[in-house]
């Protein structure tokens with residue numbers, strides 16, 4: 757009888773603690789002025805989105821460039837198309853601008869914490885739709901992102 761009573765009280769206490777953590781985590785970034793909404797990404801098939809000169813930019817793994825609603829990131833050494841990834845910068849959850857986390861090799865949304873793979877697939881929600889991925893081609897030192 758004493759043990760049952762103890763476990764019952766413990767269960768209620770643990771539930772109250774978990775609910776408190778959850779509420780703090782959800783609301784903590786909603787009003788952060790440093791988190792901005794990103795522009796809408798270009799429609800696929802609309803053509804060249806932008807070009808960059810690899811002689812002067814994106815020289816280190818993790819370097820990124822954001823233009824026209826797309827974030828381009830160097831993910832490996834060398835100037836091969838596979839050394840880069842380009843995805844929409846607008847989070848598919850509520851539109852915040854995602855960032856690339858070099859240490860984890862994933863995209864993370866600063867607003868609610870959604871995580872996306874280098875190819876844009878959802879790793880962790882609340883987002884449930886993948887990021888649009890764009891084609892990267894390289895000619896000489898010119899990298900082109902095509903929508």
Ligand code: FES
Nearest residue numbers: 847849850865868
């Ligand atoms: S806007 Fe909510 S997870 Fe990105």
